[in-house]
Amino acid sequence: MSQQTIKFVVQRQDSPETKPYTEEFEIPYRPNMNVISALMEVQRNPLNAKGGKTTPVCWESNCLEEVCGACSMVINGKPRQACTALVDKLEQPIRLEPMNTFPVVRDLVIDRQRMFDGLKKVKAWIPIDGTYDLGPGPRMAEAKRQWAYELSKCMTCGVCVEACPNVNEKTDFIGPYAISQVRLFNAHPTGELNKDERTATLMEDGGIEGCGNSQNCVKVCPKGIPLTTSIAAMNMETTKLMFKKWFTS
Amino acid sequence: MTGNSYYYRKLHSLLGVIPVGMFLLEHMYTNFLATISPERYQQQVAWLTGLPLVLLLEIFLIWLPLLYHGVYGLYVAFQARNNPTSYSFFRNQMFIWQRITGVITFLFVVWHFAETRLQVALGNVEKDQLGALIHDILSNPIALAVYVIAVIAASFHFCNGMWAFLVSWGITVGPKAQRISTYVWMGAFVIMSSMFVAALIAFSGDEFQGNIGLLLNSLLG
Numbered sequence: 343m344s345q346q347t348i349k350f351v352v353q354r355q356d357s358p359e360t361k362p363y364t365e366e367f368e369i370p371y372r373p374n375m376n377v378i379s380a381l382m383e384v385q386r387n388p389l390n391a392k393g394g395k396t397t398p399v400c401w402e403s404n405c406l407e408e409v410c411g412a413c414s415m416v417i418n419g420k421p422r423q424a425c426t427a428l429v430d431k432l433e434q435p436i437r438l439e440p441m442n443t444f445p446v447v448r449d450l451v452i453d454r455q456r457m458f459d460g461l462k463k464v465k466a467w468i469p470i471d472g473t474y475d476l477g478p479g480p481r482m483a484e485a486k487r488q489w490a491y492e493l494s495k496c497m498t499c500g501v502c503v504e505a506c507p508n509v510n511e512k513t514d515f516i517g518p519y520a521i522s523q524v525r526l527f528n529a530h531p532t533g534e535l536n537k538d539e540r541t542a543t544l545m546e547d548g549g550i551e552g553c554g555n556s557q558n559c560v561k562v563c564p565k566g567i568p569l570t571t572s573i574a575a576m577n578m579e580t581t582k583l584m585f586k587k588w589f590t591s
Numbered sequence: 592m593t594g595n596s597y598y599y600r601k602l603h604s605l606l607g608v609i610p611v612g613m614f615l616l617e618h619m620y621t622n623f624l625a626t627i628s629p630e631r632y633q634q635q636v637a638w639l640t641g642l643p644l645v646l647l648l649e650i651f652l653i654w655l656p657l658l659y660h661g662v663y664g665l666y667v668a669f670q671a672r673n674n675p676t677s678y679s680f681f682r683n684q685m686f687i688w689q690r691i692t693g694v695i696t697f698l699f700v701v702w703h704f705a706e707t708r709l710q711v712a713l714g715n716v717e718k719d720q721l722g723a724l725i726h727d728i729l730s731n732p733i734a735l736a737v738y739v740i741a742v743i744a745a746s747f748h749f750c751n752g753m754w755a756f757l758v759s760w761g762i763t764v765g766p767k768a769q770r771i772s773t774y775v776w777m778g779a780f781v782i783m784s785s786m787f788v789a790a791l792i793a794f795s796g797d798e799f800q801g802n803i804g805l806l807l808n809s810l811l812g
């Protein structure tokens with residue numbers, strides 16, 4: 343109703359062990375605010391909606407332009423980046439929750455370690471270090487470069503992992519992003535040299551079979567990465583590698 | 592080959608189609624023959640049960656694969672943290688229905704097996720009385736409702752499962768291929784469930800009435 347204030351309902355949690363609770367906030371409206379600038383307002387003046395003094399809400403952010411993924415949280419029920427969540431485009435009261443598929447550190451701050459562990463597990467890099475100069479690598483076909491570039495936009499934000507019904511405390515599914523990264527690095531002409539090694543990491547416990555085709559990931563990815571295409575393509579690659587191993591080992 | 596969840600899940604996926612899915616199609620075909628005449632249906636049953644080594648075929652091409660697919664499927668289904676309220680996308684709904692229909696089908700198959708195949712094995716019913724047996728079961732409106740729900744659930748689970756199978760083996764890769772596959776399999780679902788329901792209606796008809804009613808009523812309570 344009133345354009346003078348913005349209402350927030352924030353799910354808070356004081357420490358990893360304590361129970362979450364909700365707290366409401368009402369802050370003065372300014373044009374063109376995003377969720378981060380609203381949280382900064384709470385930080386400057388930590389009063390809840392009832393006017394009581396409270397601790398400022400904790401959150402994480404870095405780039406403020408949706409490329410680092412640090413500010414990911416659940417905003418009005420959807421996991422997304424707070425820095426690009428414009429207050430004027432959000433229904434009020436704005437509900438903020440941490441992405442609790444990840445361990446909650448405090449308030450909206452989560453521990454995204456599993457994202458980076460996943461990248462290590464699937465060897466999402468191209469080994470080029472040698473004892474001598476290996477020279478320039480082969481060129482990549484332009485058509486391939488174009489789709490590979492899309493995959494390279496992943497910022498490890500965790501939104502796809504949050505939305506996936508098969509990532510939870512009962513499973514060890516690595517999550518959609520890591521599968522797509524295997525496809526990306528396997529597509530690279532130099533990365534291709536270690537293709538099977540990467541693909542094999544998806545054929546272990548918690549690998550690609552954890553995908554149950556709910557396809558939430560592709561709908562929520564802020565970078566529009568064709569995750570389900572990557573998953574299906576890697577399904578084919580793992581199948582091929584499976585037969586290759588059977589017939590050559 | 593060292594076992595891990597990749598191979599277990601792949602086996603689950605493969606067995607769901609070959610042979611379990613193939614058996615479902617065969618079963619649908621046989622039952623659909625009931626819409627032609629009891630004789631045509633009975634003739635098909637006689638042919639099937641007269642196949643050489645039929646018990647081995649049943650064990651290795653139906654029971655064991657079905658048991659594996661069902662039990663592993665239950666394990667997979669109960670591992671999901673379903674989230675349709677937050678993510679009401681079409682595919683997420685289908686994901687949940689795949690699991691719900693899987694559980695319904697599994698429970699139904701156990702009951703259906705106990706009522707039909709097991710009774711034949713125990714000698715309570717003769718093979719040529721199967722049509723009459725089903726007629727009898729379906730004369731109970733609750734059982735009829737259960738059968739209708741179960742055949743629709745099984746058809747859905749098979750058709751949507753085929754959609755997922757094509758993704759899981761990397762055959763339909765891009766979004767367009769997957770969308771067309773959705774249309775194809777939903778069409779197949781409508782046809783399949785109609786054929787199954789038509790068969791149920793046929794079995795409920797008077798021409799399937801037999802004289803084993805008393806025996807079975809006491810048997811099924």
Ligand code: SF4
Nearest residue numbers: 496497499500502563
């Ligand atoms: S694939 Fe998309 S949603 Fe998933 S981590 Fe990368 S950028 Fe985020």
Ligand code: FES
Nearest residue numbers: 404406408411425
């Ligand atoms: S602060 Fe980097 S994505 Fe929002």
